[in-house]
């Protein structure tokens with residue numbers, strides 16, 4: 012018996028192992044992409060100011076292969092087929108060939124370039140042949156301004172790195188892989204989001220996939236200026252503080268300088284052994300950057316063998332009680348929310364200089380002094396255009412809605428890495444005044460812990476800006492809303508998305524009488540409010556999706572806004588209609604979110620005029 016028992020026990024144990032393994036395997040399979048290392052939140056970000064660097068822009072036509080089952084990723088990186096963009100002997104069987112493949116334009120999403128790819132969210136393999144003349148004593152980097160959502164790059168068959176995140180820059184050093192003459196660059200992009208990603212797999216915009224922003228091959232000296240950060244400090248005198256970080260074998264103990272000729276300012280210092288130096292000097296006759304006068308200074312950062320030029324504005328932003336002060340003056344943020352999608356019938360995830368100037372030019376025409384660049388870090392050109400036009404910016408990473416895995420170590424590391432790369436790229440943009448850490452994330456203990464961690468992380472990287480989050484309305488008692496989200500304790504500005512009169516049971520006539528309160532002695536923004544309207548759809552004032560309804564929604568909401576003494580700004584949802592798979596209505600939407608004040612073609616709806624008139628005369632609640 013003993014023996015028999017033993018046998019059945021062994022059988023049971025082995026079945027358990029078998030099912031256990033299957034279950035484990037099953038769970039692993041839940042991840043549509045093959046297991047990947049958690050991002051390193053401390054890893055170095057891409058070099059600052061790529062647009063001013065020496066190098067080759069790899070924009071243009073890239074060959075591509077579609078790989079919906081991620082077949083090309085099944086083998087370990089070193090043994091994958093597609094990166095071996097070689098010409099095999101005729102007798103050898105291969106079932107792919109880039110030379111005879113079609114082309115996609117980079118930068119740009121694939122969805123609006125190829126009809127069959129409109130809803131595609133898996134892998135595409137890109138290939139470009141580049142000619143290089145690498146020089147001794149120089150270093151070379153493949154720099155991606157943005158690629159959605161997960162990207163792995165190969166040079167001449169060897170993987171040079173991978174990155175997760177659809178809206179922040181990354182770069183891979185390729186100094187040792189670059190051949191003199193012809194080089195094959197192969198890039199795998201997987202648009203799929205999953206349970207651990209940021210955003211997760213549920214959000215209200217079209218998941219535009221691909222190499223959506225420009226790619227550069229950058230050349231630097233062996234030791235180069237990797238990063239530099241300047242900001243204005245107030246004390247007994249106005250002081251410009253500059254820190255510079257070198258990267259390379261002789262980064263230590265090197266003299267670097269920061270010059271602003273127009274101010275007669277030359278800061279000079281010697282880097283420490285880590286290649287870092289911080290310098291500062293009082294300045295006089297500085298013209299501060301502001302929306303009315305977006306003054307930018309020509310800045311030159313120099314080291315022994317490298318020079319980088321930039322255009323930087325200087326201003327201060329702070330919160331005092333329930334007031335927001337720009338350069339020490341109280342300001343009401345007359346904003347509008349913006350997705351990164353150019354004006355035009357196709358939409359798309361492409362934003363070149365003229366696209367950005369056209370889109371933000373409409374915000375200026377609206378009378379805005381502020382844009383919420385939702386829900387992810389926008390293209391660097393957009394931030395630089397905001398600097399030029401004088402638009403204050405709220406920038407955020409897409410910690411969005413209820414699906415974020417707050418207790419997942421991978422996701423915590425990813426959020427920190429994403430924000431590090433975002434701050435690193437935009438630290439010198441005067442327009443950026445608010446870092447947003449979340450959008451409509453339901454209140455749970457895990458969410459509070461995660462966002463407190465993220466807030467501390469952002470503050471530690473950048474103490475010169477204020478932090479907010481787009482919160483849900485929470486406590487509602489009759490006609491009174493009390494904004495008491497516990498996260499508010501850690502935010503400088505409490506922001507709320509509110510849609511009374513559009514979502515929920517209230518009608519437009521209920522809205523002016525709504526009352527808002529908060530226990531926090533902090534300013535509040537309406538980070539969103541809005542109503543949908545199809546351009547040209549006419550009807551009754553209360554008829555949804557008509558231009559009349561949208562205009563009336565703005566009218567009653569602005570009446571309500573004027574009654575809230577601690578409301579210091581608004582960024583209504585949204586400047587322009589944008590593509591979303593969650594907007595199915597065949598007569599009004601056709602997979603477009605229609606809350607824009609302008610249609611995707613740029614044509615204005617009547618609500619645009621309602622807000623524009625209000626911005627002409629309203630500058631915030633009458634101060635007591």
Ligand code: GCU
Pocket residue numbers: 215386450451508539584604606
């Ligand atoms: C939410 C969300 C937006 C979304 C909007 C809407 O507030 O933040 O991303 O597009 O509502 O419903 O249109």
